[in-house]
Amino acid sequence: MNMAAVATAPEALSTSTCLHCGLPMTPEMRGAFCCHGCEAVYALLHDGELERYYSLRRGPGTPITDRPDASRDLSWLSEAYQDDSTDTQKHLRLDIQGIHCSGCVWVLDKTFQRHPGALKLVTNPALGKVELWITPEFPLQEWLHAVERFGYRFGPSLKASDLGTDTLLLRVGVSIAIALNVMMLSAALYLGLNSGRLYDVFRTLSYALASLSVVIGGPVFFRSAIAGLRSRVLHLDVPISIGIALAFAGSSWAFWTGRDSALYLDSVSVFIALMLLGRYLQERVLNANRNRLLASEGTEGLRSKRLVHGSVETIRSSEILSGCELLIAPGDLVPVAAKLRSPQALVSTDWITGESRATQLQEGAQLKAGSFNAGDQSFHVVATANFESSPLQALLRPSSQTGNAAHETGLVRTISSYYVIGVLLAAAGGFAAWIFATGSAVHALEVATAVLVVSCPCAFGIATPLAHELVQARLRGKGLYVRNGDFLNKLSKVRSLVFDKTGTLTSGQLTLPITDAVTALSSEERDVLFTLATHSNHPVSAAIRRGLEAQSPSLLATLCVTEIPGKGMECRHNGSHYRLGKAQWATKAGQGTVLSKDGRLLVNLDTHEDTRSDARHEIQALSTEGYDIFLLSGDAPDRVSQMADELNIPQSRAFATQSPTDKQQWLAAHDQGDMLFVGDGINDSLAAQTASCSGTPALDRPFMASNCDFYLGTNQLAPIRDALHAATVLTSVVRRNLVFALAYNGLAISLAWAGVMRPWLAAILMPSSSILIVLATTLSLSPRSTRWKS
Amino acid sequence: MEVIILLIFVSLVLAGTGVAFFAWNLRQKSHEHGDRLALLPLELDNDES
Numbered sequence: 001m002n003m004a005a006v007a008t009a010p011e012a013l014s015t016s017t018c019l020h021c022g023l024p025m026t027p028e029m030r031g032a033f034c035c036h037g038c039e040a041v042y043a044l045l046h047d048g049e050l051e052r053y054y055s056l057r058r059g060p061g062t063p064i065t066d067r068p069d070a071s072r073d074l075s076w077l078s079e080a081y082q083d084d085s086t087d088t089q090k091h092l093r094l095d096i097q098g099i100h101c102s103g104c105v106w107v108l109d110k111t112f113q114r115h116p117g118a119l120k121l122v123t124n125p126a127l128g129k130v131e132l133w134i135t136p137e138f139p140l141q142e143w144l145h146a147v148e149r150f151g152y153r154f155g156p157s158l159k160a161s162d163l164g165t166d167t168l169l170l171r172v173g174v175s176i177a178i179a180l181n182v183m184m185l186s187a188a189l190y191l192g193l194n195s196g197r198l199y200d201v202f203r204t205l206s207y208a209l210a211s212l213s214v215v216i217g218g219p220v221f222f223r224s225a226i227a228g229l230r231s232r233v234l235h236l237d238v239p240i241s242i243g244i245a246l247a248f249a250g251s252s253w254a255f256w257t258g259r260d261s262a263l264y265l266d267s268v269s270v271f272i273a274l275m276l277l278g279r280y281l282q283e284r285v286l287n288a289n290r291n292r293l294l295a296s297e298g299t300e301g302l303r304s305k306r307l308v309h310g311s312v313e314t315i316r317s318s319e320i321l322s323g324c325e326l327l328i329a330p331g332d333l334v335p336v337a338a339k340l341r342s343p344q345a346l347v348s349t350d351w352i353t354g355e356s357r358a359t360q361l362q363e364g365a366q367l368k369a370g371s372f373n374a375g376d377q378s379f380h381v382v383a384t385a386n387f388e389s390s391p392l393q394a395l396l397r398p399s400s401q402t403g404n405a406a407h408e409t410g411l412v413r414t415i416s417s418y419y420v421i422g423v424l425l426a427a428a429g430g431f432a433a434w435i436f437a438t439g440s441a442v443h444a445l446e447v448a449t450a451v452l453v454v455s456c457p458c459a460f461g462i463a464t465p466l467a468h469e470l471v472q473a474r475l476r477g478k479g480l481y482v483r484n485g486d487f488l489n490k491l492s493k494v495r496s497l498v499f500d501k502t503g504t505l506t507s508g509q510l511t512l513p514i515t516d517a518v519t520a521l522s523s524e525e526r527d528v529l530f531t532l533a534t535h536s537n538h539p540v541s542a543a544i545r546r547g548l549e550a551q552s553p554s555l556l557a558t559l560c561v562t563e564i565p566g567k568g569m570e571c572r573h574n575g576s577h578y579r580l581g582k583a584q585w586a587t588k589a590g591q592g593t594v595l596s597k598d599g600r601l602l603v604n605l606d607t608h609e610d611t612r613s614d615a616r617h618e619i620q621a622l623s624t625e626g627y628d629i630f631l632l633s634g635d636a637p638d639r640v641s642q643m644a645d646e647l648n649i650p651q652s653r654a655f656a657t658q659s660p661t662d663k664q665q666w667l668a669a670h671d672q673g674d675m676l677f678v679g680d681g682i683n684d685s686l687a688a689q690t691a692s693c694s695g696t697p698a699l700d701r702p703f704m705a706s707n708c709d710f711y712l713g714t715n716q717l718a719p720i721r722d723a724l725h726a727a728t729v730l731t732s733v734v735r736r737n738l739v740f741a742l743a744y745n746g747l748a749i750s751l752a753w754a755g756v757m758r759p760w761l762a763a764i765l766m767p768s769s770s771i772l773i774v775l776a777t778t779l780s781l782s783p784r785s786t787r788w789k790s
Numbered sequence: 791m792e793v794i795i796l797l798i799f800v801s802l803v804l805a806g807t808g809v810a811f812f813a814w815n816l817r818q819k820s821h822e823h824g825d826r827l828a829l830l831p832l833e834l835d836n837d838e839s
Binding site for chain 1: 794795798805808809812813816817819
């Protein structure tokens with residue numbers, strides 16, 4: 001770590017926030033950073049003279065949840081070249097994850113321009129895409145790895161090349177322009193222009209512009225409403241469409257019959273513009289959140305190394321057939337059930353079973369599909385099944401539950417259905433009452449038109465999307481990204497939280513507690529221990545190495561270390577024989593991992609899984625707030641029981657050795673629409689699809705985030721409790737807005753029924769109510785609002 | 791009177807031009823990478839220094 005760099009830390013950030021990402025630090029976090037990832041990236045940015053990132057970034061950044069991995073597989077890169085690439089100029093399109101602000105764009109541009117052969121780079125943070133033009137001399141892989149070390153991740157270009165909201169934005173822009181112009185023209189009519197050629201021009205122009213507004217803005221709602229009615233769903237677009245259609249029809253009748261007392265052209269235009277704005281807010285926010293992550297390719301994204309006549313070729317895993325010989329490099333996935341051909345292999349199945357410890361296997365052993373090479377040596381396997389029968393197929397299948405917009409379900413849908421019927425009844429009632437009282441169909445039609453125009457579904461057309469956007473923005477600031485528009489509605493009903501263990505409540509890493517026995521080692525013994533641990537890639541050795549780093553040990557470069565497979569490491573130093581490994585091997589007695597000197601026990605090195613820094617505090621707080629907490633893990637019973645004890649989760653609610661289908665069945669049996677599941681592994685994907693709500697802290701596994709309602713961009717669990725709280729606040733604000741809407745509509749419809757509603761009065765009432773409800777929503781959900789503190 | 795008609799015509803042309811420019815800008819998709827475009831003046835600063 002560059003200490004000079006720490007001294008130049010951005011002044012704007014207080015000591016209680018992480019120096020890199022700027023998010024608040026919990027008391028459990030020591031030092032100046034919330035995680036190792038942030039610390040490493042902070043040093044990289046300073047060493048690379050890229051400190052300007054911090055001044056260009058607006059607000060807090062994103063924590064680097066994992067220590068950046070510079071050796072990630074980029075075998076998909078050959079597919080990223082575009083057709084217009086030539087021998088002298090290459091054009092590539094890639095997806096990127098983790099980019100969110102000007103600072104990110106600047107870092108990418110700066111690092112890109114530093115290499116020879118860099119022609120042009122266009123970064124699109126909204127879409128999460130980069131496009132680059134380079135010459136053959138540009139060191140592409142080197143640049144990609146360098147950028148990934150800052151915490152970004154590249155992937156094949158799978159996301160749509162636009163947000164799908166451009167047409168909508170165009171409609172919004174044009175509708176707002178029309179509404180403003182019609183309002184200006186109408187103002188002249190309201191202020192006394194009621195005859196003459198100019199009056200005719202203004203009137204005709206208003207009608208033409210309002211018609212254009214209906215043609216441009218109407219289809220957005222009409223199409224959706226018709227689709228909803230076909231599937232017998234009365235959602236929000238139905239009242240909006242009926243409102244637009246009938247108000248315009250009434251105004252058209254008034255225009256052609258010369259009855260200006262029923263001419264509501266400005267109200268129609270303003271209404272369309274406001275509703276379109278609400279829709280744009282809704283769609284853009286969700287799309288932007290989804291595009292922050294790489295898209296999931298499902299099983300198509302998996303690639304494997306096949307051995308053919310002694311050479312290695314990279315293929316899609318879906319092409320693997322039984323009998324294929326595969327090379328599994330360190331960190332690679334075993335995509336199908338296979339038999340080990342190499343003498344030994346260290347594999348981890350935490351991704352698929354939740355079992356946290358790596359296992360040493362010998363030649364001939366069977367490997368499960370989904371196992372990872374956790375060692376530092378490649379090994380060979382022979383597939384014993386076709387990929388078609390691999391359980392990964394089901395686990396990586398993309399979910400169909402994503403993409404719901406906030407207005408499609410919940411309280412708003414119920415109110416929408418009643419709203420449609422209520423407004424139609426009010427218009428019909430007004431028409432019937434006036435024709436009965438006056439016998440004039442013209443007057444009765446004026447009243448009915450007034451009812452249809454002034455009744456405004458602004459509360460759920462614009463105020464509800466705005467409330468969702470404000471809450472989601474707040475949660476984004478805390479590191480929780482909502483992918484599904486209906487998530488906050490569902491979350492308000494949650495009473496139970498179900499957590500996976502490995503990688504969710506734990507960080508997925510082992511840690512070595514620095515006990516008195518460790519600190520009592522002589523400096524020579526500590527240096528030997530550090531050197532032995534450094535020579536092995538075993539997870540326990542890595543934990544020992546990380547644990548000792550704080551004591552500044554020296555690496556004995558000349559030490560001759562021998563690894564005894566399945567047992568440990570040994571060496572001779574200054575006439576003594578040291579062993580680090582299994583106690584039975586190192587000291588002929590005891591259990592666990594030890595360091596011995598000439599067969600004598602020096603120190604026990606018991607590692608444990610590192611729980612997330614705030615896991616204990618958050619589980620305790622959630623329990624205190626009345627939520628039921630459950631633990632569903634694929635790990636062994638003793639470790640699950642230990643974790644439950646550590647986090648104060650009752651043993652009766654901690655379930656071990658749960659397979660993916662066990663978890664799914666448990667949730668199907670217990671979830672009454674009130675459970676939130678949080679998991680990270682492939683073994684959690686079925687459970688995530690089954691639960692009412694689901695989330696994941698696994699940003700490096702796009703398939704998982706794509707199956708969940710939200711993902712966490714931080715190492716902490718605190719944003720989950722924030723989201724539960726936010727959902728409650730949101731529900732109360734939406735309810736209050738609905739009460740306000742009811743009161744406004746009651747008043748406006750009463751005025752229309754009384755026959756006193758005039759176009760000028762509607763032109764004041766309707767926009768005023770919309771502005772009022774938008775202001776009230778904004779103030780209620782602003783960061784300073786007392787609602788958040790209650 | 792004719793002047794007002796002329797003014798209306800001119801204002802409609804201006805409004806139409808504005809909408810056309812807005813649509814053209816959307817087609818350029820520059821609003822989607824505004825963060826990058828906002829940095830271009832900084833690049834000029836660096837070139838001059």
